[in-house]
Amino acid sequence: MRSLPAADPGTPDARGPTRYLLWTARMQAIPLLSGIAFAVLWWLGQALVPMVVGRGIDALTQRDLDGLVTWSAALLGLGALQAWAGIMRHRRAVVVWLTAAYRTVQVTVRQATRLGATLPKRLSTGEVVSVGNSDIGHIGNAMDILVRGIGALVAIAAVTVILITTSPTLGLVVLIGVPLMAVAVGPLLRPLHRRQHAHRELQGDLATRAADIVGGLRVLRGVGGEEVFAGRYREESQKVRRAGVRVASVESLLEGAQILLPGLLIAGVTWLGATFAVRGEISPGSLVSFYGYAVFLISPLRTLTEMADKLTKGHVAARRVIHILNLAPEVQGGLRTAVPAGALTDPDSGVTVRQGVFTALAAGTPEEAIEIADRLGRYRESAATLGDVPLRDIAIEEVRRRVLLADNGARLFAGRLRDELDPAGHDDETVHRALHDACATDIVEALPDGLDAHVAEAGREFSGGQQQRLRLARALLADPEVLILIEPTSAVDAHSEARIAARLAAARAGRTTLVATTSPLVLDRADHVIYVRDGVARAEGPHRDLLSRDADYRATVTRGED
Numbered sequence: 001m002r003s004l005p006a007a008d009p010g011t012p013d014a015r016g017p018t019r020y021l022l023w024t025a026r027m028q029a030i031p032l033l034s035g036i037a038f039a040v041l042w043w044l045g046q047a048l049v050p051m052v053v054g055r056g057i058d059a060l061t062q063r064d065l066d067g068l069v070t071w072s073a074a075l076l077g078l079g080a081l082q083a084w085a086g087i088m089r090h091r092r093a094v095v096v097w098l099t100a101a102y103r104t105v106q107v108t109v110r111q112a113t114r115l116g117a118t119l120p121k122r123l124s125t126g127e128v129v130s131v132g133n134s135d136i137g138h139i140g141n142a143m144d145i146l147v148r149g150i151g152a153l154v155a156i157a158a159v160t161v162i163l164i165t166t167s168p169t170l171g172l173v174v175l176i177g178v179p180l181m182a183v184a185v186g187p188l189l190r191p192l193h194r195r196q197h198a199h200r201e202l203q204g205d206l207a208t209r210a211a212d213i214v215g216g217l218r219v220l221r222g223v224g225g226e227e228v229f230a231g232r233y234r235e236e237s238q239k240v241r242r243a244g245v246r247v248a249s250v251e252s253l254l255e256g257a258q259i260l261l262p263g264l265l266i267a268g269v270t271w272l273g274a275t276f277a278v279r280g281e282i283s284p285g286s287l288v289s290f291y292g293y294a295v296f297l298i299s300p301l302r303t304l305t306e307m308a309d310k311l312t313k314g315h316v317a318a319r320r321v322i323h324i325l326n327l328a329p330e331v332q333g334g335l336r337t338a339v340p341a342g343a344l345t346d347p348d349s350g351v352t353v354r355q356g357v358f359t360a361l362a363a364g365t366p367e368e369a370i371e372i373a374d375r376l377g378r379y380r381e382s383a384a385t386l387g388d389v390p391l392r393d394i395a396i397e398e399v400r401r402r403v404l405l406a407d408n409g410a411r412l413f414a415g416r417l418r419d420e421l422d423p424a425g426h427d428d429e430t431v432h433r434a435l436h437d438a439c440a441t442d443i444v445e446a447l448p449d450g451l452d453a454h455v456a457e458a459g460r461e462f463s464g465g466q467q468q469r470l471r472l473a474r475a476l477l478a479d480p481e482v483l484i485l486i487e488p489t490s491a492v493d494a495h496s497e498a499r500i501a502a503r504l505a506a507a508r509a510g511r512t513t514l515v516a517t518t519s520p521l522v523l524d525r526a527d528h529v530i531y532v533r534d535g536v537a538r539a540e541g542p543h544r545d546l547l548s549r550d551a552d553y554r555a556t557v558t559r560g561e562d
Contacts, residue, residue, distance in 0.1 A: 010107075035093055036147055044158055046078075051162055101139065111327070116331075135320050152303040160174050167276060167281070184261055191250055195243065199246070261301075339389050347384070348382055358515075376405075378391045406475040417455050468492060469496070481512060482514075483512070505526070
């Protein structure tokens, strides 16, 4: 029994789509080669049947009972060989398909994790979804068709040798006819793949729009924009449909050519064979064999056409995958891992988060706070430092381990609630304490299965405020050395906000914490408040002190109300 996916997918060769496909093939060389071997046996088992039947017919016309028994036994043996080789070939083909698909998913997800915040800036949702929806299938098909395609080539070569040995003329007809048919369908492949590429791009754009509509559905309902966006979605979906019809029109021509061209070859071979049989140049059994070969050749010839099509599709899919693999994160980490604890400083704004202090950042606009938080969390290039060490010199894994930035864009994933809140697997007491500190205990208690309840995608069964409190509990369970929170109470009521502010300060006592907020309830609980206007720290001190001496700060946190 083979275990999938592989524990380590390896390092992909992303220098080009062909190199990526070759790397995928090399990484599963044993199942691929064994599948090809079984495919060769399977095809040869079929290819030899017409010859055996023809010999049996000749033995029958010559009243050769021993020969008839011998060739009948050979036919039975070929049937058994086909059955066994066909089963083994199919099993290997499934393994090859799944391995290629899983490996592509693994390296793509690993790269997406490495890119982090860079990914949504460089690629649309639809482009990423297309990799998982269609491209992995095309890459799997490219590996699968190699198994049958190489076996088909061997079978065609074997039949050609048999035909040339029996009748050089008929053998040459087949030898010349096969490449001609392959060349004849070639002109259809280029427009097919061009239309497939356009169709795939439109599908990606439609998936992106669908994700945007679903993500902003509440807002759209609030402003009455559902019909407008639904109309745009219908319009774009019709473009996708028309592109799909254009693809299907070329595919239908290709399918027809795959039947017509081999049919013409069969007709030609059968006519020539019948002519030779009438002249007495070949036996009746040989005539039956030639007809059988002509009919048999339809399958391997169609497989060759299918191989050209799927390999080209796989090449296009691999190009999309390597485009993702070749993206570089906007933020590149350094090499240092041993960094002493210390204050977190952003020289660009003059903000310093002192070690072990619960600090609040009140900014004139939310965008200013987010920019500072991104620099302190190492999500954009800056001169920010941890202690006396620039963040750019610290390994990115070490920065992520020590500094956690939690904003309202974070999502709850589908799965068991306990696993979503606590991937590290803390004990029940620790989990319940974090839920209490985030005022999220009532949310869990209201669920029939409590922490074992299943969370839907993006936690859509929870309200905005409930999601915010659960995200805060998850951040507290992570218990990082430095915790940066962006407006953690913006969606909760005033009573819950007051409780969260008090409990958060107690829960993070002695730990470095920065909360970007303009909520007076949270600011009043902070040990130290930094007021930022126009991207620069303008004032610092206790909340009440700043209220009494800084009019701009007072206007910011009270929304201009006295």
